[in-house]
Amino acid sequence: MVAHLVCILLLVVFYILQSAVFSRIVLISGTTDLILLFLVAWALQERVRNTWIWTIVAGFLISLVSAMPFYAPLIAYIGVVAISKLVQSRVWRIPILAMFIVTLLGTFFQHLVYILALQINGAPVAWLESFDLIILPSVLLNLIFSLPIYAVVNDLVGRIYPIEVEL
Amino acid sequence: MKFLNSKNIQTIVLVVVVSGLLFLALSGYLTPVFNLSLNPLISLQSWLSVRYLSARDFLTTPREVTQLQEQNASLESRVTQLQTQLIEMEELLGEAQVCFALLEFGRTNPQYDYTAATVIGREISPFLQYIIIDKGTQDGIFYGMPVVTQQGLVGRIDAVIANAARVKLITDSTSLVNVRLQSADVEAQLLGSLTGDLSLDMLPLEQNVEPGDVVLTSGLGGNYPPNIFIGQVLSTQRRENALFQTASVQPIVDFTSINAVLVVNNFSAVDISPLIPEQ
Numbered sequence: 001m002v003a004h005l006v007c008i009l010l011l012v013v014f015y016i017l018q019s020a021v022f023s024r025i026v027l028i029s030g031t032t033d034l035i036l037l038f039l040v041a042w043a044l045q046e047r048v049r050n051t052w053i054w055t056i057v058a059g060f061l062i063s064l065v066s067a068m069p070f071y072a073p074l075i076a077y078i079g080v081v082a083i084s085k086l087v088q089s090r091v092w093r094i095p096i097l098a099m100f101i102v103t104l105l106g107t108f109f110q111h112l113v114y115i116l117a118l119q120i121n122g123a124p125v126a127w128l129e130s131f132d133l134i135i136l137p138s139v140l141l142n143l144i145f146s147l148p149i150y151a152v153v154n155d156l157v158g159r160i161y162p163i164e165v166e167l
Numbered sequence: 168m169k170f171l172n173s174k175n176i177q178t179i180v181l182v183v184v185v186s187g188l189l190f191l192a193l194s195g196y197l198t199p200v201f202n203l204s205l206n207p208l209i210s211l212q213s214w215l216s217v218r219y220l221s222a223r224d225f226l227t228t229p230r231e232v233t234q235l236q237e238q239n240a241s242l243e244s245r246v247t248q249l250q251t252q253l254i255e256m257e258e259l260l261g262e263a264q265v266c267f268a269l270l271e272f273g274r275t276n277p278q279y280d281y282t283a284a285t286v287i288g289r290e291i292s293p294f295l296q297y298i299i300i301d302k303g304t305q306d307g308i309f310y311g312m313p314v315v316t317q318q319g320l321v322g323r324i325d326a327v328i329a330n331a332a333r334v335k336l337i338t339d340s341t342s343l344v345n346v347r348l349q350s351a352d353v354e355a356q357l358l359g360s361l362t363g364d365l366s367l368d369m370l371p372l373e374q375n376v377e378p379g380d381v382v383l384t385s386g387l388g389g390n391y392p393p394n395i396f397i398g399q400v401l402s403t404q405r406r407e408n409a410l411f412q413t414a415s416v417q418p419i420v421d422f423t424s425i426n427a428v429l430v431v432n433n434f435s436a437v438d439i440s441p442l443i444p445e446q
Contacts, residue, residue, distance in 0.1 A: 019288035
Protein backbone atom coordinates (compact mmCIF):
# COMPACT_ATOMS: atom_id res chain seq x y z
CA MET A 1 0.00 0.00 0.00
CA VAL A 2 2.83 2.39 0.90
CA ALA A 3 4.52 1.57 -2.39
CA HIS A 4 1.38 2.49 -4.33
CA LEU A 5 1.04 5.79 -2.46
CA VAL A 6 4.69 6.64 -2.98
CA CYS A 7 4.51 5.72 -6.64
CA ILE A 8 1.48 7.87 -7.40
CA LEU A 9 2.99 10.72 -5.40
CA LEU A 10 6.27 10.44 -7.30
CA LEU A 11 4.46 10.35 -10.62
CA VAL A 12 2.62 13.56 -9.78
CA VAL A 13 5.76 15.25 -8.45
CA PHE A 14 7.81 14.23 -11.47
CA TYR A 15 5.06 15.37 -13.84
CA ILE A 16 4.88 18.79 -12.17
CA LEU A 17 8.66 19.11 -12.22
CA GLN A 18 8.74 18.02 -15.84
CA SER A 19 6.05 20.43 -17.01
CA ALA A 20 7.07 23.44 -14.94
CA VAL A 21 10.85 23.17 -14.93
CA PHE A 22 12.48 20.50 -17.05
CA SER A 23 10.50 21.22 -20.22
CA ARG A 24 12.06 24.67 -20.15
CA ILE A 25 15.59 23.25 -19.98
CA VAL A 26 16.18 22.83 -23.68
CA LEU A 27 19.31 21.53 -25.35
CA ILE A 28 19.03 22.53 -29.03
CA SER A 29 15.39 21.39 -29.28
CA GLY A 30 15.55 18.35 -27.02
CA THR A 31 14.34 18.04 -23.46
CA THR A 32 14.63 15.43 -20.76
CA ASP A 33 11.70 13.19 -19.76
CA LEU A 34 11.58 12.69 -15.99
CA ILE A 35 8.58 10.34 -16.18
CA LEU A 36 10.48 8.03 -18.49
CA LEU A 37 13.52 8.10 -16.23
CA PHE A 38 11.38 7.42 -13.18
CA LEU A 39 9.65 4.46 -14.84
CA VAL A 40 12.99 3.04 -15.98
CA ALA A 41 14.55 3.42 -12.53
CA TRP A 42 11.43 1.97 -10.89
CA ALA A 43 11.29 -1.00 -13.28
CA LEU A 44 14.97 -1.81 -12.74
CA GLN A 45 14.45 -2.33 -9.01
CA GLU A 46 14.32 -6.05 -8.26
CA ARG A 47 12.14 -5.68 -5.18
CA VAL A 48 9.48 -3.56 -6.86
CA ARG A 49 6.25 -5.27 -7.85
CA ASN A 50 3.32 -4.09 -10.00
CA THR A 51 5.55 -2.07 -12.32
CA TRP A 52 3.21 -2.59 -15.25
CA ILE A 53 0.22 -1.09 -13.45
CA TRP A 54 2.13 2.12 -12.76
CA THR A 55 3.46 2.21 -16.30
CA ILE A 56 -0.10 2.17 -17.63
CA VAL A 57 -1.17 4.78 -15.06
CA ALA A 58 1.75 7.02 -16.06
CA GLY A 59 0.94 6.49 -19.74
CA PHE A 60 -2.68 7.52 -19.19
CA LEU A 61 -1.68 10.48 -17.04
CA ILE A 62 0.70 11.85 -19.64
CA SER A 63 -1.76 11.10 -22.43
CA LEU A 64 -4.33 13.25 -20.63
CA VAL A 65 -2.09 16.28 -20.25
CA SER A 66 0.01 16.02 -23.39
CA ALA A 67 -0.96 17.23 -26.84
CA MET A 68 0.44 13.99 -28.25
CA PRO A 69 -2.02 11.49 -29.75
CA PHE A 70 -3.65 9.63 -26.87
CA TYR A 71 -2.02 6.27 -27.50
CA ALA A 72 1.55 7.53 -28.05
CA PRO A 73 2.79 8.10 -24.47
CA LEU A 74 1.10 4.88 -23.34
CA ILE A 75 2.77 2.77 -26.01
CA ALA A 76 6.09 4.55 -25.48
CA TYR A 77 6.17 3.96 -21.71
CA ILE A 78 5.03 0.35 -21.98
CA GLY A 79 7.78 -0.25 -24.53
CA VAL A 80 10.39 1.44 -22.35
CA VAL A 81 9.45 -0.63 -19.31
CA ALA A 82 9.54 -3.76 -21.45
CA ILE A 83 13.10 -2.85 -22.45
CA SER A 84 13.89 -2.29 -18.75
CA LYS A 85 12.65 -5.74 -17.80
CA LEU A 86 14.55 -7.29 -20.69
CA VAL A 87 17.80 -5.57 -19.76
CA GLN A 88 17.33 -6.13 -16.04
CA SER A 89 17.43 -9.89 -16.49
CA ARG A 90 20.69 -9.64 -18.43
CA VAL A 91 22.61 -6.84 -16.69
CA TRP A 92 21.30 -7.44 -13.20
CA ARG A 93 24.67 -7.18 -11.46
CA ILE A 94 25.36 -3.59 -12.55
CA PRO A 95 22.09 -1.65 -12.16
CA ILE A 96 23.68 1.71 -13.03
CA LEU A 97 24.88 0.31 -16.33
CA ALA A 98 21.40 -1.11 -16.91
CA MET A 99 19.92 2.32 -16.17
CA PHE A 100 22.15 3.95 -18.79
CA ILE A 101 21.45 1.27 -21.39
CA VAL A 102 17.69 1.42 -20.88
CA THR A 103 17.70 5.23 -20.87
CA LEU A 104 19.54 5.22 -24.18
CA LEU A 105 17.37 2.57 -25.85
CA GLY A 106 14.17 3.79 -24.18
CA THR A 107 14.63 7.38 -25.35
CA PHE A 108 15.19 6.23 -28.91
CA PHE A 109 12.11 3.99 -28.73
CA GLN A 110 9.95 6.73 -27.19
CA HIS A 111 10.88 9.27 -29.84
CA LEU A 112 10.37 6.69 -32.58
CA VAL A 113 6.82 6.14 -31.31
CA TYR A 114 6.24 9.91 -31.07
CA ILE A 115 7.45 10.57 -34.60
CA LEU A 116 5.31 7.76 -36.01
CA ALA A 117 2.27 8.97 -34.06
CA LEU A 118 2.75 12.56 -35.28
CA GLN A 119 3.25 11.42 -38.86
CA ILE A 120 0.09 9.31 -38.67
CA ASN A 121 -1.74 12.45 -37.51
CA GLY A 122 -0.38 14.40 -40.44
CA ALA A 123 2.30 16.48 -38.76
CA PRO A 124 5.26 17.28 -41.03
CA VAL A 125 8.01 15.64 -38.97
CA ALA A 126 11.28 15.01 -40.79
CA TRP A 127 13.34 12.04 -39.58
CA LEU A 128 16.80 13.52 -40.03
CA GLU A 129 15.87 16.87 -38.51
CA SER A 130 14.22 15.13 -35.57
CA PHE A 131 17.26 12.93 -35.02
CA ASP A 132 19.74 15.82 -35.09
CA LEU A 133 17.80 18.47 -33.24
CA ILE A 134 15.58 16.55 -30.82
CA ILE A 135 16.46 12.90 -30.34
CA LEU A 136 20.22 13.16 -29.79
CA PRO A 137 20.01 16.16 -27.41
CA SER A 138 17.18 14.44 -25.53
CA VAL A 139 19.25 11.26 -25.19
CA LEU A 140 22.13 13.29 -23.77
CA LEU A 141 19.90 15.12 -21.29
CA ASN A 142 18.20 11.88 -20.23
CA LEU A 143 21.58 10.23 -19.66
CA ILE A 144 22.70 13.21 -17.55
CA PHE A 145 19.57 13.14 -15.39
CA SER A 146 19.31 9.35 -15.21
CA LEU A 147 21.90 9.05 -12.45
CA PRO A 148 20.22 11.36 -9.86
CA ILE A 149 16.79 9.91 -10.66
CA TYR A 150 18.13 6.39 -10.19
CA ALA A 151 19.70 7.39 -6.88
CA VAL A 152 16.42 8.90 -5.62
CA VAL A 153 14.30 5.93 -6.72
CA ASN A 154 16.82 3.40 -5.42
CA ASP A 155 16.87 5.10 -2.03
CA LEU A 156 13.08 5.23 -1.87
CA VAL A 157 12.73 1.59 -2.83
CA GLY A 158 15.25 0.69 -0.13
CA ARG A 159 13.02 2.41 2.43
CA ILE A 160 9.75 0.97 1.13
CA TYR A 161 11.00 -2.58 0.62
CA PRO A 162 13.66 -3.23 3.27
CA ILE A 163 15.84 -6.27 2.64
CA GLU A 164 14.65 -9.22 4.68
CA VAL A 165 17.39 -10.78 6.80
CA GLU A 166 17.03 -14.41 7.85
CA LEU A 167 17.86 -15.03 11.49
CA MET B 168 81.10 103.70 38.30
CA LYS B 169 78.92 102.24 40.86
CA PHE B 170 76.61 101.16 38.04
CA LEU B 171 79.25 98.84 36.56
CA ASN B 172 79.36 96.45 39.41
CA SER B 173 79.59 92.71 38.81
CA LYS B 174 75.90 92.05 39.21
CA ASN B 175 74.86 94.54 36.64
CA ILE B 176 77.51 93.34 34.24
CA GLN B 177 76.12 89.80 34.54
CA THR B 178 72.62 91.08 33.82
CA ILE B 179 73.77 93.05 30.83
CA VAL B 180 75.71 90.07 29.44
CA LEU B 181 72.69 87.84 30.00
CA VAL B 182 70.37 90.27 28.21
CA VAL B 183 72.82 90.60 25.34
CA VAL B 184 73.24 86.82 25.05
CA VAL B 185 69.47 86.21 25.19
CA SER B 186 68.84 88.98 22.72
CA GLY B 187 71.52 87.56 20.46
CA LEU B 188 70.08 84.07 20.69
CA LEU B 189 66.60 85.38 20.01
CA PHE B 190 67.91 87.34 17.05
CA LEU B 191 69.74 84.29 15.73
CA ALA B 192 66.71 82.06 16.31
CA LEU B 193 64.27 84.43 14.63
CA SER B 194 66.59 84.94 11.71
CA GLY B 195 66.90 81.14 11.22
CA TYR B 196 70.57 80.77 12.02
CA LEU B 197 69.87 78.36 14.88
CA THR B 198 67.63 75.91 12.93
CA PRO B 199 70.40 73.34 12.37
CA VAL B 200 71.19 73.51 16.04
CA PHE B 201 67.52 73.03 16.97
CA ASN B 202 67.17 70.13 14.55
CA LEU B 203 70.22 68.49 15.90
CA SER B 204 68.99 68.81 19.44
CA LEU B 205 65.28 68.01 18.76
CA ASN B 206 65.72 64.95 16.54
CA PRO B 207 66.72 62.64 19.38
CA LEU B 208 63.79 63.91 21.39
CA ILE B 209 61.32 63.33 18.55
CA SER B 210 62.72 59.86 17.94
CA LEU B 211 62.40 59.05 21.58
CA GLN B 212 58.86 60.40 21.67
CA SER B 213 57.91 58.41 18.57
CA TRP B 214 59.35 55.24 20.00
CA LEU B 215 57.48 55.77 23.24
CA SER B 216 54.25 56.65 21.50
CA VAL B 217 54.36 53.59 19.25
CA ARG B 218 55.03 51.34 22.22
CA TYR B 219 52.23 52.93 24.16
CA LEU B 220 49.75 52.58 21.33
CA SER B 221 50.80 48.99 20.81
CA ALA B 222 50.34 48.27 24.48
CA ARG B 223 46.95 50.02 24.50
CA ASP B 224 45.81 48.11 21.42
CA PHE B 225 46.95 44.88 22.96
CA LEU B 226 44.92 45.60 26.07
CA THR B 227 41.81 47.01 24.41
CA THR B 228 41.53 45.21 21.03
CA PRO B 229 39.96 41.94 22.24
CA ARG B 230 36.98 43.83 23.55
CA GLU B 231 36.69 45.76 20.28
CA VAL B 232 36.91 42.57 18.20
CA THR B 233 34.00 41.17 20.10
CA GLN B 234 32.08 44.38 19.57
CA LEU B 235 33.02 44.42 15.90
CA GLN B 236 31.98 40.82 15.48
CA GLU B 237 28.62 41.62 17.02
CA GLN B 238 28.25 44.66 14.81
CA ASN B 239 29.33 42.66 11.78
CA ALA B 240 26.79 39.92 12.51
CA SER B 241 24.10 42.54 12.98
CA LEU B 242 25.00 44.29 9.74
CA GLU B 243 25.21 41.02 7.84
CA SER B 244 21.76 40.14 9.09
CA ARG B 245 20.52 43.53 7.96
CA VAL B 246 22.16 43.12 4.56
CA THR B 247 20.50 39.71 4.16
CA GLN B 248 17.13 41.21 5.05
CA LEU B 249 17.63 44.03 2.57
CA GLN B 250 18.75 41.63 -0.14
CA THR B 251 15.64 39.52 0.44
CA GLN B 252 13.50 42.64 0.23
CA LEU B 253 15.33 43.69 -2.92
CA ILE B 254 14.70 40.32 -4.58
CA GLU B 255 11.01 40.48 -3.60
CA MET B 256 10.78 44.03 -4.94
CA GLU B 257 12.47 43.03 -8.19
CA GLU B 258 10.05 40.13 -8.61
CA LEU B 259 7.10 42.43 -7.93
CA LEU B 260 8.53 44.99 -10.32
CA GLY B 261 8.89 42.33 -13.03
CA GLU B 262 5.30 41.22 -12.52
CA ALA B 263 4.12 44.82 -12.51
CA GLN B 264 5.99 45.52 -15.74
CA VAL B 265 4.37 42.51 -17.41
CA CYS B 266 0.94 43.62 -16.11
CA PHE B 267 1.50 47.19 -17.32
CA ALA B 268 2.57 45.95 -20.73
CA LEU B 269 -0.48 43.69 -20.99
CA LEU B 270 -2.70 46.56 -19.84
CA GLU B 271 -1.14 48.82 -22.45
CA PHE B 272 -1.86 46.22 -25.13
CA GLY B 273 -5.47 46.06 -23.94
CA ARG B 274 -5.74 49.86 -24.14
CA THR B 275 -4.33 50.00 -27.63
CA ASN B 276 -6.68 47.22 -28.80
CA PRO B 277 -9.95 48.14 -27.09
CA GLN B 278 -12.13 46.18 -29.51
CA TYR B 279 -11.28 42.91 -27.72
CA ASP B 280 -11.90 41.67 -24.20
CA TYR B 281 -8.96 39.99 -22.56
CA THR B 282 -8.36 37.56 -19.76
CA ALA B 283 -4.83 37.63 -18.37
CA ALA B 284 -3.32 34.25 -17.56
CA THR B 285 -0.03 32.97 -16.20
CA VAL B 286 1.99 30.30 -17.96
CA ILE B 287 2.32 27.38 -15.56
CA GLY B 288 3.87 24.72 -17.74
CA ARG B 289 5.03 23.53 -21.11
CA GLU B 290 4.33 20.48 -23.24
CA ILE B 291 6.30 17.43 -22.15
CA SER B 292 7.15 16.19 -25.63
CA PRO B 293 9.92 18.17 -27.35
CA PHE B 294 8.21 17.56 -30.71
CA LEU B 295 5.33 19.86 -29.82
CA GLN B 296 5.18 23.56 -28.95
CA TYR B 297 2.43 24.06 -26.39
CA ILE B 298 2.10 25.94 -23.13
CA ILE B 299 -0.29 25.46 -20.22
CA ILE B 300 -2.02 28.47 -18.64
CA ASP B 301 -3.82 28.82 -15.31
CA LYS B 302 -7.22 29.91 -16.64
CA GLY B 303 -9.96 27.60 -17.86
CA THR B 304 -13.68 27.39 -18.53
CA GLN B 305 -14.39 28.85 -15.07
CA ASP B 306 -12.77 32.07 -16.30
CA GLY B 307 -14.61 32.11 -19.61
CA ILE B 308 -11.88 30.47 -21.67
CA PHE B 309 -13.03 28.23 -24.50
CA TYR B 310 -11.56 26.19 -27.31
CA GLY B 311 -10.19 28.18 -30.22
CA MET B 312 -9.75 31.54 -28.50
CA PRO B 313 -6.68 33.44 -29.71
CA VAL B 314 -3.87 34.05 -27.24
CA VAL B 315 -1.62 37.10 -27.45
CA THR B 316 0.93 39.03 -25.42
CA GLN B 317 1.60 42.73 -25.37
CA GLN B 318 4.03 42.08 -28.22
CA GLY B 319 2.00 39.95 -30.58
CA LEU B 320 0.32 36.68 -31.44
CA VAL B 321 1.13 33.61 -29.34
CA GLY B 322 -1.33 30.93 -30.44
CA ARG B 323 -4.80 29.64 -29.68
CA ILE B 324 -6.53 27.54 -27.06
CA ASP B 325 -6.22 23.88 -28.00
CA ALA B 326 -7.73 22.17 -24.96
CA VAL B 327 -9.38 23.50 -21.86
CA ILE B 328 -10.53 22.21 -18.46
CA ALA B 329 -12.15 24.00 -15.53
CA ASN B 330 -9.11 25.91 -14.30
CA ALA B 331 -6.40 25.41 -16.90
CA ALA B 332 -5.97 25.43 -20.64
CA ARG B 333 -3.46 24.26 -23.21
CA VAL B 334 -2.31 26.74 -25.83
CA LYS B 335 -0.99 25.66 -29.20
CA LEU B 336 1.80 28.07 -30.11
CA ILE B 337 2.12 29.40 -33.64
CA THR B 338 5.61 27.86 -33.67
CA ASP B 339 4.23 24.31 -33.46
CA SER B 340 4.93 22.19 -36.51
CA THR B 341 1.20 21.64 -37.09
CA SER B 342 0.32 25.32 -36.74
CA LEU B 343 -0.87 27.32 -39.73
CA VAL B 344 -1.82 31.00 -39.59
CA ASN B 345 -3.11 33.09 -42.47
CA VAL B 346 -1.07 36.28 -42.56
CA ARG B 347 -0.46 39.35 -44.65
CA LEU B 348 2.64 41.43 -45.19
CA GLN B 349 1.91 45.00 -44.22
CA SER B 350 4.26 46.73 -46.63
CA ALA B 351 3.71 44.51 -49.66
CA ASP B 352 0.01 43.98 -48.94
CA VAL B 353 0.27 40.34 -49.88
CA GLU B 354 -1.23 37.35 -48.13
CA ALA B 355 0.57 34.15 -47.20
CA GLN B 356 0.58 31.25 -44.75
CA LEU B 357 2.73 31.19 -41.63
CA LEU B 358 4.00 27.73 -40.70
CA GLY B 359 5.66 26.50 -37.53
CA SER B 360 8.36 23.86 -37.34
CA LEU B 361 9.88 21.22 -35.08
CA THR B 362 12.53 23.64 -33.89
CA GLY B 363 10.12 26.51 -33.29
CA ASP B 364 11.21 28.51 -36.33
CA LEU B 365 8.56 30.35 -38.34
CA SER B 366 8.37 30.48 -42.12
CA LEU B 367 6.08 32.00 -44.71
CA ASP B 368 4.72 29.90 -47.52
CA MET B 369 2.43 30.54 -50.50
CA LEU B 370 4.10 33.86 -51.24
CA PRO B 371 3.60 34.77 -54.91
CA LEU B 372 6.85 34.68 -56.89
CA GLU B 373 6.25 38.05 -58.51
CA GLN B 374 5.84 39.74 -55.15
CA ASN B 375 8.88 41.62 -53.92
CA VAL B 376 9.32 40.73 -50.25
CA GLU B 377 12.07 42.48 -48.35
CA PRO B 378 13.73 41.60 -45.04
CA GLY B 379 12.09 43.68 -42.33
CA ASP B 380 8.58 43.51 -43.77
CA VAL B 381 6.03 43.31 -41.00
CA VAL B 382 3.89 40.16 -40.74
CA LEU B 383 0.33 40.53 -39.38
CA THR B 384 -2.60 38.16 -39.11
CA SER B 385 -4.95 38.52 -42.06
CA GLY B 386 -8.07 37.17 -40.36
CA LEU B 387 -8.73 34.77 -43.24
CA GLY B 388 -9.95 31.36 -42.19
CA GLY B 389 -11.61 32.71 -39.09
CA ASN B 390 -9.09 31.30 -36.63
CA TYR B 391 -7.45 34.58 -35.59
CA PRO B 392 -8.53 38.22 -35.50
CA PRO B 393 -6.94 40.41 -38.19
CA ASN B 394 -4.01 42.79 -37.74
CA ILE B 395 -2.25 41.15 -34.81
CA PHE B 396 1.50 41.59 -35.01
CA ILE B 397 3.51 38.39 -35.50
CA GLY B 398 7.02 39.37 -36.55
CA GLN B 399 9.25 40.51 -39.37
CA VAL B 400 10.62 38.84 -42.48
CA LEU B 401 14.22 37.76 -42.02
CA SER B 402 15.06 36.44 -45.46
CA THR B 403 13.38 35.08 -48.56
CA GLN B 404 14.08 31.93 -50.53
CA ARG B 405 13.21 31.32 -54.18
CA ARG B 406 13.60 27.79 -55.45
CA GLU B 407 13.93 26.96 -59.06
CA ASN B 408 10.69 25.67 -60.60
CA ALA B 409 8.78 26.42 -57.38
CA LEU B 410 5.33 27.94 -57.66
CA PHE B 411 5.76 30.12 -54.60
CA GLN B 412 8.59 31.72 -52.71
CA THR B 413 9.17 31.16 -48.99
CA ALA B 414 10.51 33.40 -46.25
CA SER B 415 11.89 33.06 -42.74
CA VAL B 416 10.13 35.08 -40.07
CA GLN B 417 11.58 36.43 -36.84
CA PRO B 418 8.73 36.34 -34.29
CA ILE B 419 8.26 39.37 -32.08
CA VAL B 420 7.31 37.17 -29.13
CA ASP B 421 10.08 35.32 -27.32
CA PHE B 422 8.38 31.95 -27.00
CA THR B 423 11.04 30.55 -24.69
CA SER B 424 10.32 33.05 -21.94
CA ILE B 425 6.60 33.70 -21.96
CA ASN B 426 5.36 34.19 -18.41
CA ALA B 427 1.95 35.79 -18.92
CA VAL B 428 -0.50 35.95 -21.81
CA LEU B 429 -3.84 37.50 -22.73
CA VAL B 430 -6.69 35.36 -24.00
CA VAL B 431 -9.01 37.21 -26.39
CA ASN B 432 -12.42 36.48 -24.90
CA ASN B 433 -14.81 37.95 -27.41
CA PHE B 434 -13.42 36.29 -30.51
CA SER B 435 -14.93 32.99 -31.58
CA ALA B 436 -12.98 30.92 -34.06
CA VAL B 437 -14.98 29.94 -37.13
CA ASP B 438 -14.78 26.35 -38.27
CA ILE B 439 -14.86 26.58 -42.04
CA SER B 440 -13.89 22.97 -42.67
CA PRO B 441 -17.45 21.97 -43.76
CA LEU B 442 -17.26 24.66 -46.44
CA ILE B 443 -14.05 23.30 -47.94
CA PRO B 444 -14.90 20.89 -50.76
CA GLU B 445 -13.62 17.33 -50.33
CA GLN B 446 -10.91 16.32 -52.77
